[in-house]
Amino acid sequence: MLHALSDDVVYAAQSGKAEAFSEIYAALAPGITGYLKVRGLEDHEGAVQEVFLALFSRIGSVRGGFQGLRTLAYSIAHARYVDDVRRRARHPQLTPYDPDADRRAVESAETALLETLGESDVGRQLKELKPDQQEVLLLRVVADLSLEQVAEIMGRSTGSIKQLQRRALLKLKSVVERKEALL
Template sequence: MAHALPDDVLSAAQSGDPAAFSSIYTTLAPGVTGYLRARGMEDTEASVQEVFLTVFSRIGTVRGGWQGLRTFTFSVAHARYVDEVRRRARHPGFADYDPGADPRTTGSAEEAVLDSLAASDVGKQLKALNPDQREVLLLRIVADLSLEQVAEIMGKSTGSIKQLQRRGLLKLKSLIERKEALV
């Protein structure tokens, strides 16, 4: 328990004496810090500062001498704790999501489509394209993106995306015609 200060220290603080404020803080801050830390406050030091800013801004209203000041200070500390509990209830903390630890995870629809596409004739034909042509066709046709969007994603000019698309489609056409000729 903090040692008691004479009641005249409160009177001096109410008159604006800086030494009285310092004495009050030095005497009460350790107890307030311990109280808030024991209650599980996230940022104890900041909360202690807030408590004393409130206490010192309203010190002129404190009655009852030293005991009245202690009671008022700890009631402000308790109010800060209650505010913190309410804030946590409104804004719960978030934990990082670990998909490896979540048994509910399944492959995305995109993964399923791409897996089935890779096993199909179309997938085999897409593999015959160079990687840039394949990427452009997938982004343009499957993802339904504009030339400009694909250019931005791939870091290329719109003109080069048009060329890659044209060449990729011509190669696919050639592959399909060759396959049909064999049938």
């Protein structure tokens, strides 16, 4: 359940009250953390700190009350995620050899069945979707943002976001029902 705050908290934070900052952090930090963790950031906790530092520094420019504050917070989080993707693209991650992670080996039937049973994990289901569809579902479900807010964050029109959302839900539904049929 999302914790929504009144607009007065935002105004109090804009006037410099420390208690208002604490309430905003307590209300938005879990959602921001989950969003960044599901997106696969390595140091998602450090990214959360950066997001709130940027948010509190620009608290004076927030318009629209608490919903405007949430939109700005997830916009910053989305920008951090994009920066992380670009950074990883520029610097390939070097990891030591792990025999268990070697996909060239053929898995046993028991292992494949166990993994199929464990496909209820959110990350595994999201991997079946396209990146844009993943982003729309996360912002709509996890962050509980409206279509307009998601369109503003992703820099697209509301209609395209609505189409992406519909395709994402249909794809997710097919994935879930296919897994259920396999079971």
